[in-house]
Amino acid sequence: MTADAFIFWFLSLITLGSALSVMLLANPVYSALSLVMTMVGISALFVTLGAYFIAGVQLIVYAGAVMVLFVMVLMLFDLRAELQAFSRGQISGALKLATVGALAGLIGGALLLSAGNVAEPSMAEAAKLPPDASKALGIVLFTRHIFGFEALGVLLLVIAIGTVALARAKGGTHAKH
């Protein structure tokens, strides 16, 4: 086995293992921390594909921002009530596993069905990527996808306004009177 293949399998093991433990661990804080680990693993897998900038974005946005919010909010709750409500009991465990199995079956089925239509990427094609792929990404983003880029700005603005409307202490929908 080559070193690259070893790194790939090692990272896949870590990513999938932590993704599994997101569901199987009883404590929500541990689940959230496992999800952080999953995000870091996915970011490392992007590096193995040569997509350095996307790997960095995955780290900054998902591992460094979205998951900080999750962990922070989970730490604010009284988790004992949640622990008793969700983690004990075989029915909930069986339901979790069934959901996971159904989702995995769906994704696997979709992959199998579409496998014929997708050309298999070869190492030679991957080697044709420009060495500075982040520049190529920028050029595509600001020529072909420029409208989507502007729409994203508006979308983020709408989300910001919606969040503040929900959560601010004075005058929001959850305001103290």
Add this chain to the structure above:
Amino acid sequence: MPLGGVIFLAVFIALFGALLIVLARAAGGGLKTGTGVKFDPYECGIPGQEKRDTKISVKFYLTAILFILFDIEIIFMYPWAITFRDFIFSGQGLVVGIAMLVFLLIFIFGLFWEIKSKALEWD
């Protein structure tokens, strides 16, 4: 591939840290656990009143979610920043510059709306 180095270093540091903790535990006379006052959570001179469900201001949540939004906007400026000079040299500088200016104006509008709506006030 540099990734091998990153993984190696992360594993090495984790093992190194775990070893240090085990060594320090042995040198300090083993792990001490118990239920006496000594093992209560720290408190300044009065009996501890620990509850897990300490109420925390919703401001922390608001800060975190606004951070995500602005962080995504900033991340989108990075590919623009490294290609802007190339665009200028290839004659598309004006179009790309105006596109980014519109994006930035939306950003600035959002930021000033947050400030004006007092969402960023801490009291």
Add this chain to the structure above:
Amino acid sequence: MGQDIFEIVVNGLKLIVIFLLMVQAVPILVWVERRGSAFIQNRLGPNRVGPLGLLQLLADAVKFLTKEDMLPNQAVRFLFYAAPVTALIPGVIAYCAIPLGTPISIEAFEMFGRSWGPYVFPMQGFDIGVGIVFVLGVSSLAAYTILMAGWGSGNKFSLMGALRASAQMISYELALGLSIVGIIMLYGTFNLTEMINAQQGALTYSAFGHQLAIPALPNWGLFYQPLGFILFFAATFAEANRLPFDLAEGEAELVAGFHTEYGGFKMLMFFIGEYAHMMIACGLVVTFFFGGYLVPYMTPEQVQSWVATWASSPNAVSAWTSVIHLLSYFVKFAFFMWFFIWVRWTLPRFRYDQLMDLGWKTMLPWALANTILTALVVYFAHTIK
């Protein structure tokens, strides 16, 4: 990590050496901090153990090692122990991506009956192509160790300290990320080595089809992005949880913040993590705004040809060139480390609402203004002839 076993072993050893140097630097920095604070406050500081109190480092290490390992009864055992260990990881990995000197090239040689090389070893832990994005991403993971420690301790002071620290870190990460957009635009790359190479020679502004050379000054990023430098450097103070932004451990309010329940070696590991963040901050400031490892007024080629006048073999020339650049980096780096300590013992602490106001309402708009201004200048400087 490399093509053959020699390269892999050397690269692995290099990583371990950088890590151990960072760990070793912490007691020395603590000593500098204590002596420096004493100097600033007109006291003596530690001066009893050994010459100038230098052996105090050793005494402290022994003291830390022999502290008893105590688990508070409300603590979550796994997180309580995992937090200090993970506190080391993001800081050290991010620092390893910063270039410290010119690469060392080694010619082909014979060993164990086969020929090896030639090799080129970069003077940095690993060269990730998108250096700055990688460093920002990895160091943003430090928020989790703080949250883990705060929640795992089972103490309300720790939890409040951790929440404050992480809210502060993410707030200033915005100003930090935005203040370097200008510098990325000027250099047109994410790669730290390429950024350093762009700062060679004397300061030369080229705009409107003309060139204005100022030979007295080196071509450092500082002279192109002065506002960016101030914003970036100020934001790194908040990222590293240092005074005047160390609200996370405001003694008057929160005892010691997220590490209230920690002692002994576990406490020391948080210390190392905090100092690692200072080192990343100083390394990045030097790389972006002060020419990185470059020797002022001399390009690496000039240094190399000067070394070649007295060094014997090509390997020695390459190695000595790298060492000279490493020293140049270290002098700049040490100045900014001292600056961190200087500021800590000079300025008072902010209040929490002032801290958040400064981050969101002052530094973020200014960083935006810096970005727009830089874009306008770059655009008109290149289009108007």
